[in-house]
Amino acid sequence: MSDVVTFELLHADQAQRSVNDVALVAPTDVRVRPGRGVVLRGPNGAGKSTMLRMMTGAALPSSGTVTLDGKKVDERVPRVREVIAALLWPITGYRELTVQDHLVLVDQTWGGQRETCADRVNAMFDLLDIEPLRHRFLHELSSGQRQLADLAMTLIRPSGVLVLDEPEQRLDSDRRAQLARILLARKQAGAALLVACHDESVIEVIADDTVTLTPVPL
Numbered sequence: 155m156s157d158v159v160t161f162e163l164l165h166a167d168q169a170q171r172s173v174n175d176v177a178l179v180a181p182t183d184v185r186v187r188p189g190r191g192v193v194l195r196g197p198n199g200a201g202k203s204t205m206l207r208m209m210t211g212a213a214l215p216s217s218g219t220v221t222l223d224g225k226k227v228d229e230r231v232p233r234v235r236e237v238i239a240a241l242l243w244p245i246t247g248y249r250e251l252t253v254q255d256h257l258v259l260v261d262q263t264w265g266g267q268r269e270t271c272a273d274r275v276n277a278m279f280d281l282l283d284i285e286p287l288r289h290r291f292l293h294e295l296s297s298g299q300r301q302l303a304d305l306a307m308t309l310i311r312p313s314g315v316l317v318l319d320e321p322e323q324r325l326d327s328d329r330r331a332q333l334a335r336i337l338l339a340r341k342q343a344g345a346a347l348l349v350a351c352h353d354e355s356v357i358e359v360i361a362d363d364t365v366t367l368t369p370v371p372l
């Protein structure tokens with residue numbers, strides 16, 4: 155598994171987001187620390203994805219703050235991108251690159267040693283049990299296979315916090331159990347998890363803390 159990047163606290167303090175004066179998520183506190191798993195729960199439309207976007211700096215809070223070790227979170231800040239690896243929407247890939255090519259690209263972009271790149275890529279195919287997908291193109295994959303490839307691209311880079319929006323989506327029950335085991339191992343290696351999830355069996359394995367969001371009345 156990839157290296158763990160150290161940090162102390164990813165913190166949302168009464169973070170809230172509105173668009174055109176319509177609240178998408180209520181003021182919410184979230185604390186994410188190394189070796190801990192935080193799960194965002196709540197019904198459709200409660201604001202989980204919006205909250206995750208704020209936690210990664212992909213969207214800024216309309217009020218309140220989101221900070222990483224005391225500094226404002228903004229995805230344009232290199233330290234924020236170094237610590238936080240996020241899978242919030244399907245990864246946009248290259249039509250002419252295979253799954254293996256994408257993993258090499260991500261690994262090398264995040265500073266993996268060239269000599270050991272093949273080892274890390276091979277380890278990712280083993281970890282996710284996706285060897286048959288190695289030489290396939292992204293557009294050839296089923297939706298569940300595509301989710302596994304996106305998870306591999308997210309997990310292969312070093313990070314301190316994995317921010318995942320419903321990582322169980324499109325996976326069958328065996329694959330969901332496998333995902334839970336992988337995330338638990340990642341947490342036990344010292345990384346933090348911040349995950350929006352609807353699957354109780356996954357939540358049971360990975361959650362130390364849960365934050366339940368309720369839809370903001372329109």
Ligand SMILES: Nc1ncnc2c1ncn2[C@@H]1O[C@H](COP(=O)(O)OP(=O)(O)OP(=O)(O)O)[C@@H](O)[C@H]1O
Nearest residue numbers: 173177178179196197198199200201202203204205
């Ligand atoms: N760009 C936007 N403009 C206006 N409203 C938005 C925008 N993005 C999200 N919303 C609204 O904000 C609310 C929260 O959406 P969000 O996607 O964060 O919920 P969620 O909890 O992740 O839902 P789900 O479980 O269905 O994925 C919803 O009512 C949604 O329609």
